[in-house]
Amino acid sequence: MLETKQFKTESKRLLDLMINSIYTNKEIFLRELISNASDAIDKYHYLSLNDEKLEKRDDYKINIEVDKTKRTISIEDNGIGMTKEELDNNLGTIASSGSLEFLNKLKEENNKENQDSINIIGQFGVGFYSAFMVAKEVIVETRSPYSDTGYRFTSKGEDTYSIEEINKENVGTKITLYLRDNEDEENYDEFLETYRIKGLVKKYSDYVRYPIQMLVTKQVQDKDDSSKTHEETSLETLNSMIPLWKKNKSEVTDEELNRFYKEKFHEYDDPLVSLFNHVEGMISYDSMLFIPKKAPLDLYSEDYERGLQLYSKGVFIMDKCKELIPDYLRFVKGLVDSSDLSLNISREMLQQSRQLKKISVSIEKKVLNELNSLKDNDFDKYSTFFDEFGVNLKYGIYSSYGAKKDELQDLLLYHTIKEDKYQTLREYVAKMQEGQKDIYFASVASKEFALNMPQMEMLKKKNYDVLILTNPIDELTIQMMGTYDTHKFVSIQGDLDLEDEQEKKDTEQKQEENKDLLQAIKDSLKDEVDEVKLSSRLAESPVCLVAGGDISFEMERTMNAMTKGTVPYKAKRILEINPNHELFKALEKVYSENKDDLEEYSSILLDQALLLENMPLKDPLSFSKKITDLMIKASK
Numbered sequence: 249m250l251e252t253k254q255f256k257t258e259s260k261r262l263l264d265l266m267i268n269s270i271y272t273n274k275e276i277f278l279r280e281l282i283s284n285a286s287d288a289i290d291k292y293h294y295l296s297l298n299d300e301k302l303e304k305r306d307d308y309k310i311n312i313e314v315d316k317t318k319r320t321i322s323i324e325d326n327g328i329g330m331t332k333e334e335l336d337n338n339l340g341t342i343a344s345s346g347s348l349e350f351l352n353k354l355k356e357e358n359n360k361e362n363q364d365s366i367n368i369i370g371q372f373g374v375g376f377y378s379a380f381m382v383a384k385e386v387i388v389e390t391r392s393p394y395s396d397t398g399y400r401f402t403s404k405g406e407d408t409y410s411i412e413e414i415n416k417e418n419v420g421t422k423i424t425l426y427l428r429d430n431e432d433e434e435n436y437d438e439f440l441e442t443y444r445i446k447g448l449v450k451k452y453s454d455y456v457r458y459p460i461q462m463l464v465t466k467q468v469q470d471k472d473d474s475s476k477t478h479e480e481t482s483l484e485t486l487n488s489m490i491p492l493w494k495k496n497k498s499e500v501t502d503e504e505l506n507r508f509y510k511e512k513f514h515e516y517d518d519p520l521v522s523l524f525n526h527v528e529g530m531i532s533y534d535s536m537l538f539i540p541k542k543a544p545l546d547l548y549s550e551d552y553e554r555g556l557q558l559y560s561k562g563v564f565i566m567d568k569c570k571e572l573i574p575d576y577l578r579f580v581k582g583l584v585d586s587s588d589l590s591l592n593i594s595r596e597m598l599q600q601s602r603q604l605k606k607i608s609v610s611i612e613k614k615v616l617n618e619l620n621s622l623k624d625n626d627f628d629k630y631s632t633f634f635d636e637f638g639v640n641l642k643y644g645i646y647s648s649y650g651a652k653k654d655e656l657q658d659l660l661l662y663h664t665i666k667e668d669k670y671q672t673l674r675e676y677v678a679k680m681q682e683g684q685k686d687i688y689f690a691s692v693a694s695k696e697f698a699l700n701m702p703q704m705e706m707l708k709k710k711n712y713d714v715l716i717l718t719n720p721i722d723e724l725t726i727q728m729m730g731t732y733d734t735h736k737f738v739s740i741q742g743d744l745d746l747e748d749e750q751e752k753k754d755t756e757q758k759q760e761e762n763k764d765l766l767q768a769i770k771d772s773l774k775d776e777v778d779e780v781k782l783s784s785r786l787a788e789s790p791v792c793l794v795a796g797g798d799i800s801f802e803m804e805r806t807m808n809a810m811t812k813g814t815v816p817y818k819a820k821r822i823l824e825i826n827p828n829h830e831l832f833k834a835l836e837k838v839y840s841e842n843k844d845d846l847e848e849y850s851s852i853l854l855d856q857a858l859l860l861e862n863m864p865l866k867d868p869l870s871f872s873k874k875i876t877d878l879m880i881k882a883s884k
């Protein structure tokens with residue numbers, strides 16, 4: 249008896265979506281059907297453990313069959329099958345509310361942007377209905393161990409489907425797809441090709457636990473005459489079944505891990521670090537994580553897609569799942585397999601993303617723990633890592649507005665003027681001099697440059713070490729950190745407070761005595777500087793330019809580059825003059841005997857200070873002319 253029925257409304261909508269989708273990933277239909285088959289076998293196995301009626305089996309398998317003349321592809325399993333009622337409920341209706349939610353979400357997104365929304369189909373399975381992306385007719389022949397007879401479900405994906413009784417000997421399900429006719433843009437014949445099916449199984453279903461088999465015909469050399477070949481057909485298992493990450497940790501050698509990494513991620517080099525974990529708890533997952541030796545060239549480009557591969561019970565779901573790893577760990581490669589995530593959308597999408605978030609938090613911890621122990625146990629290797637990826641850790645602090653400070657600050661390494669190798673902040677603090685409260689830093693192009701800066705002179709005398717910051721993000725990061733333990737970060741290019749009480753008094757007094765001269769210099773430099781004062785930090789150099797207030801020169805440069813000058817950042821400029829230098833006496837002399845020349849002197853003084861700071865001169869031509877004039881004058 250043939251019964252014809254209407255699909256339930258929601259199912260109908262999903263069906264429409266599948267049939268009319270411009271969706272490019274039509275190929276996932278095979279993954280979906282294989283996953284259903286594998287689930288059905290799981291169910292059979294599970295039930296057979298307790299139910300005497302079910303025969304115990306050990307021949308579970310999934311069979312793929314292709315008929316090129318009929319243009320059919322079928323997937324057969326010896327799983328639990330379906331009763332008539334189940335057929336009706338499972339395939340005629342979207343049983344779960346999760347699917348409904350998926351549809352609603354899709355509709356919502358559709359209103360926004362057509363193309364992208366469809367792509368989430370690929371990430372979260374839509375199960376059986378995806379068959380209609382490639383098939384014009386689908387036939388399901390099935391028999392449940394709880395039913396005396398088999399049933400055939402037939403649908404052309406229009407409004408209706410029909411169910412009839414059939415003779416079916418074996419328990420299980422066979423789904424046959426009649427491929428759609430080829431169109432101008434779409435060629436469905438590709439799904440009849442052995443290489444294509446093999447490729448799809450490898451890509452999506454390689455780690456399904458049961459053998460996925462197919463008859464494969466090959467050209468084989470004749471035994472007697474090797475110049476001749478003949479066809480041989482044999483049953484091949486297309487999947488490797490056991491994912492490396494499901495093995496016991498102790499069974500997997502480093503060698504195997506390295507090989508896996510290179511194959512999976514198309515790398516030439518072994519990874520610098522590999523991390524293999526089975527996590528049980530609030531959420532369970534297996535993960536394999538790798539830190540490459542070298543950063544890919546596009547790591548910092550906007551187009552770079554971070555993310556880990558996501559599997560659910562050995563079934564590949566998506567390639568770059570960015571929800572699994574925070575942005576600042578974008579260099580980590582790897583995969584996560586969680587049985588707590590459903591491949592199908594029968595669970596709520598929202599819940600999925602909450603679970604992904606939990607996994608991400610746990611993975612972040614794992615990676616940071618590993619980095620910490622690498623730093624403690626193999627500092628050289630850690631330094632290599634830091635050279636390549638350290639900037640990401642700084643970015644982690646900066647981009648979280650300091651929220652990640654506690655986790656990341658001890659992973660940072662710095663070059664300093666006193667040490668030859670990288671220093672942690674902890675090491676810096678441990679080696680601080682008596683009386684030193686702050687952590688000093690210089691934002692400069694190189695250590696050599698830093699060593700010759702006039703601002704460094706007094707610090708060198710006091711034997712204070714100074715962090716060398718060469719990357720624009722360094723200062724932003726330090727600003728976000730504010731302090732390390734109780735120690736402030738202080739720029740040596742800013743307003744420094746290095747004097748003791750007595751020294752301070754002396755400077756103030758000198759400052760007062762030379763008030764008029766300093767004011768005259770300031771007046772002649774107009775807006776070029778905000779303040780001119782006597783310096784206590786200079787030993788040998790006559791002059792230096794420092795930044796007062798919160799914005800340093802480096803920040804001024806960085807922020808202006810970042811905002812493209814729309815919000816001009818300007819550091820407060822202070823010209824500091826060394827009162828103990830010969831040149832200061834010259835200035836005093838010029839001021840008292842030859843006031844007219846002071847303007848020229850002041851201007852040269854400032855330009856010198858700018859040059860020492862590696863900052864551009866306002867008017868290099870005039871600077872050069874003034875020097876020339878001075879030299880001529882001096883020779884007369």
Ligand code: ADP
Pocket residue numbers: 284285288325327328329330338339374375376377420421592593594
């Ligand atoms: P989902 O797998 O998300 O529930 P599907 O549309 O893929 O959604 O399938 C609906 C239901 O149909 C499944 O939950 C299962 O009960 C049943 N089903 C699908 N394929 C098979 C199969 N090969 N064997 C037994 N039951 C199946």
